[in-house]
Amino acid sequence: MKIDIKEMDEFLVDLLSEIGDKLLIDSSKDKSVDTKSSRIDLVTNFDKSTEKLVVEKIKEKYSEAAIVSEEGYGDVVNNMSGLVFFVDPIDGTMNFVKRRDDFASMIGVYLDGKPFLGAIIDVVKKEIYHGGPDYGVFKNDEKVISPKNQSLPEGLVDISWPMVMADRFNSQAVVKKSSGLRIYGSAGIIFEHLIFGREVLYMSYLAPWDLAAGRVLCESLGLRVATIDDSPINMLKSQVVIVGTQKVISEVLKTVKK
Secondary structure, eight states: OOOOHHHHHHHHHHHHHHHHHHHHHHTTSOOOEEESSSTTSEEEHHHHHHHHHHHHHHHHHOTTOEEEETTSOSOOOOOOOSEEEEEEEEEOHHHHHHTSOSOEEEEEEEETTEEEEEEEEETTTTEEEEEETTTEEEETTEEOOOOOOOOGGGSEEEEOHHHHHTTGGGHHHHHHHSSEEEOOSOHHHHHHHHHTTSOSEEEEEEOHHHHHHHHHHHHHTTOEEEETTOOOOOTTSOEEEEEEOHHHHHHHHHHHTO
């Protein structure tokens, strides 16, 4: 399948720019809020309306594509052949509801199972991080350079708070070896920090739409994305994932196995 990568990247940027403007306005409106798997797993009317709009726009432009999406407006996807989009309409819904800050919208694109393009908008900052392995990575129109390959003691880490509280996968030992723990509640915002070297590790249980765009951007800049047991990543299932510099991932994989 031949795809114009520049055209698709521009499509993603334009779409997320439109979505970002809409969500910034929506964040100050009254919301209909429901829970999904737990009281802290929220979904709003704006998650649903935003996803519906994004899916419609993708289908209009790329009718042959399959779409994996959080709120159910996409397709039932059983394999990664061809063109597959992953849509997270509001990443960090709790932040969207409670803080109206530190939330994102993300779209990842995979071609025959391989990372192709990713785009993340930090809605409040109006910054879009986009690109891919054969295109480069950009913050709006500015090219992003690969972050320094720092070690664990040199940097800050972000690990999901339930994981740290329960000390799953020896996560507290990981924190103790680092420069400190930060928790933001949005994968998209954390991926932004990783690609600029502001943090050196992200460790969390991620659904496909949480991971897809960030994986494309991080791997394109030389960062490593791995599962907790270093088995191959399955983009069609939820899993514990660690993302960071090459040095950090090597060290963390040894620590979590202890």
